Amino acid sequence: MKTIYAxxxxxxxxxxxxxxxALLHPETFQIVAVVDPxxxxxxxxxxxxxxxxxxxxxxxxxLIRAGKIADCALNCTMDELHVSTTLPxxxxxxDVLLEKPVTSDPKQLFLLKERAEKNHCRLMIxxxxxxxxxxxxxxxxxxxxxxxxVIAMEMSEHVxxxxxxxxxxxxxxxxxxxxxxxxxxxxxxxxxxxMCWLVGDSxxxxxxxxxxxxxxxxxxxxxxxxxxxxxxxxxxKDCMYSAKKMYLEHDTMGxxxxxxxxxxxxxxxxxQKEQHLRESDFGKCVYKLDGDLYDxxxxxxxxxxxxxxxMSLISNATYPGRRIHIIGxxxxxxxxxxxxxxxxxIFGADExxxxxxxxxxxxxxxxxxxxxxxxxxxxxxxxxxxxxCSVSTTSIQDSxxxxxxxxxxxxxxxxxxxxxxxxxxx
Ligand SMILES: NC(=O)c1ccc[n+]([C@@H]2O[C@H](COP(=O)([O-])OP(=O)(O)OC[C@H]3O[C@@H](n4cnc5c(N)ncnc54)[C@H](O)[C@@H]3O)[C@@H](O)[C@H]2O)c1
Numbered sequence: 001m002k003t004i005y006a007x008x009x010x011x012x013x014x015x016x017x018x019x020x021x022a023l024l025h026p027e028t029f030q031i032v033a034v035v036d037p038x039x040x041x042x043x044x045x046x047x048x049x050x051x052x053x054x055x056x057x058x059x060x061x062x063l064i065r066a067g068k069i070a071d072c073a074l075n076c077t078m079d080e081l082h083v084s085t086t087l088p089x090x091x092x093x094x095d096v097l098l099e100k101p102v103t104s105d106p107k108q109l110f111l112l113k114e115r116a117e118k119n120h121c122r123l124m125i126x127x128x129x130x131x132x133x134x135x136x137x138x139x140x141x142x143x144x145x146x147x148x149x150v151i152a153m154e155m156s157e158h159v160x161x162x163x164x165x166x167x168x169x170x171x172x173x174x175x176x177x178x179x180x181x182x183x184x185x186x187x188x189x190x191x192x193x194x195m196c197w198l199v200g201d202s203x204x205x206x207x208x209x210x211x212x213x214x215x216x217x218x219x220x221x222x223x224x225x226x227x228x229x230x231x232x233x234x235x236x237k238d239c240m241y242s243a244k245k246m247y248l249e250h251d252t253m254g255x256x257x258x259x260x261x262x263x264x265x266x267x268x269x270x271x272q273k274e275q276h277l278r279e280s281d282f283g284k285c286v287y288k289l290d291g292d293l294y295d296x297x298x299x300x301x302x303x304x305x306x307x308x309x310x311m312s313l314i315s316n317a318t319y320p321g322r323r324i325h326i327i328g329x330x331x332x333x334x335x336x337x338x339x340x341x342x343x344x345x346i347f348g349a350d351e352x353x354x355x356x357x358x359x360x361x362x363x364x365x366x367x368x369x370x371x372x373x374x375x376x377x378x379x380x381x382x383x384x385x386x387x388x389c390s391v392s393t394t395s396i397q398d399s400x401x402x403x404x405x406x407x408x409x410x411x412x413x414x415x416x417x418x419x420x421x422x423x424x425x426x
Contacts, residue, residue: 004384005070007033007094009060009085010077011045013255014099014126017368018074019048021377029381032070035063040264060085064092072122072384074377075099078172080180083108086123090115095122097380101189102399104180106407106424113396123396124380128372129190130197130392131379133361134337135372138324139391141344142198147328150199153309155191160320164295165241166253168315169216170282172260174291183293184211185406188313191322192409193394193402195301195309198326202305204401208418209409211297215316221287228284230277241286243277257282299409337370 006022008015011034022029033055034045042056057063072095077085083103089096090112102125103109116123129135142150159168173179173186184192196204226233229243236242246252248270258265261276268276277283295315302308321338331354335342340362347354367374379390389395401421408419 001028001382001385001387003027004029004072004381005032006030007035007063007070007073008045009035009063009073009075009089010081010099011036011041012076012078013259015041015045015074015076016048017373018076018097018126018377019045020367021374021381022049024374025378025381028385029377033057033063035060040262044264060088064088068093071095072097072380078179079104079186083112086112087115090119090121090123093119093121095124095384097124097126097377098396099126100193100399101181101185101406102396102403104176104182104185104407106404109400109403113400116396122383124383125193125394125396125399126376127190127193127197127392127394127399127402128369128376129194129337130394131372131375132337132370133364133375134335134340134342134370135194135198136392137359137361138326138333138335138342139198141333141342142200142326142328143391146330146344146346147326147332148330150307150326150328152307152327153195153198154325155195155310155323156312156314157188157191157322158317158320159187159313159315161316161318162246162252163320164315165216165246165286166256166282168293169286169289169291170243170284171256174281174289174293176292182406182410183295183315184209184297184299184313184409185403188297188299188311189402189406191311191313192299192301192405193399194324195311196401196405197398199303199305199307199309202303202307204301204405204408204421205304206302206418206420207299207405207408207412209297209299209412211294211410211413213292213294215295216286216289216291218288221285225285225287227288228278230274230283233285243283247277247282248273294413297409297413299405299412301405340365340370 022031031049035057036042037058046056073089075098167173176182222235225235229236247257258268298312300310323336325334331346333344341360343358345354345356365371404421404424412419
């Protein structure tokens with residue numbers, strides 16, 4: 001396999017995750033440049049990949065002025081920057097591995113697809129869960145026809161309370177108006193992508209959805225509560241969402257909580273943490289922030305071939321995780337991603353009974369997103385080297401249906417009606 005040279009655009013959390021692959025496999029993948037306007041993150045990449053100063057850029061435009069210096073780019077910028085940073089990369093001839101969600105705007109989604117095709121560039125989307133051995137195994141069972149033809153599918157994700165509060169109530173995804181992403185788009189574009197991928201050859205036809213924000217709203221704030229947990233809240237000690245408890249005492253999701261400070265998140269001092277909780281949104285009362293995301297939403301999709309499928313995204317869970325249950329004409333598959341076990345049941349193998357086989361893929365989990373993170377980069381690198389695409393490969397062409405289901409679901413919940421996918425294709 002030849003060596004593939006890449007630029008990381010946006011060296012934040014995800015940039016660091018994907019960059020690890022280059023450190024582990026320098027013979028096939030090397031990071032030769034970074035683009036990031038933030039000095040701290042640019043310098044971190046410079047140090048990590050031993051980059052010369054002239055290969056550390058502040059903007060994509062600066063990178064492009066230097067000529068084409070790599071085979072591809074890993075675009076790990078935040079949601080609202082995906083389109084504006086990817087278009088110039090494609091125009092400059094870079095293949096791009098782009099973080100999800102692609103965009104919240106259907107027109108921009110189609111524009112990116114067209115631009116990738118026009119420039120003959122690969123544009124692959126980071127649907128890491130397709131690469132988790134759990135979902136790869138389920139896809140294999142379906143392809144082998146073991147459960148016959150798929151009739152229906154149920155999926156759910158229960159998002160843990162600490163994750164929800166840190167990322168979606170206090171964190172950078174807390175508002176659709178700010179980040180450009182609804183909770184369904186940010187969190188479940190993975191699941192709706194998986195749904196379309198697992199259904200296979202048929203496209204989604206119609207979507208209906210209901211959603212609401214019920215928990216973290218001002219009306220539910222404890223009586224007499226203040227605005228900032230560590231400064232002015234008389235009931236802080238009795239509140240289980242106290243920023244003091246979550247971030248000072250338990251250091252919940254430090255890579256999110258302490259990001260965006262002048263110091264690298266792993267190096268922040270206790271004093272800096274306390275100051276951050278006094279001054280940033282991470283210290284604010286969870287009930288009084290300006291978030292606009294639903295905290296529970298259910299989506300039902302009908303596919304052209306008659307398959308019906310549902311996905312429920314439910315926040316504030318005590319026992320988080322993703323569940324799936326697929327029913328086919330000869331049997332079914334069910335499983336819980338977080339314990340890495342799925343079960344296949346074939347009806348009628350014995351008279352009026354079924355045969356059951358359990359698959360445990362826990363030993364294959366060797367990176368984040370239940371093994372999906374680095375398998376995704378490996379697949380991208382292999383495809384860049386000219387090797388055949390894998391069953392999980394997520395080109396922009398292939399990612400469109402899942403994203404359209406998300407747009408349609410959000411529109412359906414808002415307008416209280418069935419939304420037809422053809423509304424986006426006309
Ligand atoms: N695939 C997944 O499962 C998964 C998981 C988490 C996050 N994400 C997505 O990954 C993306 C990145 O998230 P993150 O948590 O790493 O964000 P982050 O804020 O940690 O990193 C973004 C980086 O981009 C840099 N940046 C800002 N403007 C830029 C520009 N114009 N050009 C280049 N760089 C720029 C920032 O300085 C920062 O270093 C988001 O879209 C997020 O939704 C995907």
